[in-house]
Amino acid sequence: MTERRRRGAELERAILAAAADELTESGYEGLTMDRVAKRAGTNKNTLYRRWPNRAVLGVAAYRHLMTKAVDLPDTGELRADVLELLRGANRHWDSPEGAVLRGLMAGIGVPELLAQIQDAVSDAGSALWLTVLGRAVARGEARPEALHPRVATVPVALLRNEFLTSGRPNVPDAVLVEIVDEVYLPLVRAR
Structure with missing residues (x-):
């Protein structure tokens, strides 16, 4: 046969x-x-x-x-949702798939390909963060003007910066809480 x-x-x-x-x-x-x-x-x-x-x-x-679906948290509170997304990203960076991403970023020196990796990571990511922030806007926890991809993805951008500057595949939870409480919530909260 x-x-x-x-x-x-x-x-x-x-x-x-x-x-x-x-x-x-x-x-x-x-x-x-x-x-x-x-x-x-x-x-x-x-x-x-x-x-x-x-x-x-x-x-x-x-x-x-990375075509696997990410479970989108919906706790009813922006802070808890953002922390869960950050904790998931932190676990991902320390996972076998995260090791693949780290290896690609280190091994590929072609700017166009690095941009494609960034697009692959942020395309799906932006939609997740915008959904979480959109729910918060609907609940009155965030101002409508904050509903922008650059604003919505600030927490994960800061987390990526932590990975890159620390060289560690895992960031302490206290840093995640600081990103949310000291930077993100003041940035998006309704005044």
Whole structure:
């Protein structure tokens, strides 16, 4: 019996899943087109037709890896929702997927690809933060003018800064509380 040949979206999903597995197991340093092709059951030419190099494939694989839905907190209070989102981001940065992201950011020196990683991280993230802030605006906990992507994502931007400046994959909870209580809530609260 011969194996059915995969094409199109099915083949692309198989390749991205293989690349995501390779990134998770071996990091960006260990990601090779050969290993991904072998794991996906295809050849390197098939990969190169879609992704010109391992950096582009690595970013696409990370996006594929991050397609899991994030549970959006809804405690009825902005402070608690923001803390839960920050704690989730903190856990993510310290997870295998976070290690993949850290490896990609360290290993890819191409500004355009780094921008794609940033887009992958912030596209979904902005929507989450805007939803949480929008609920707070509806409850009267935040002013409507604060409902802007840059304002909504201030907590996670500050958390990212902590990761980058401290070099640690996990930030103490006291820092998360400080970000929320000392910076974010005063920024968005109704006056």
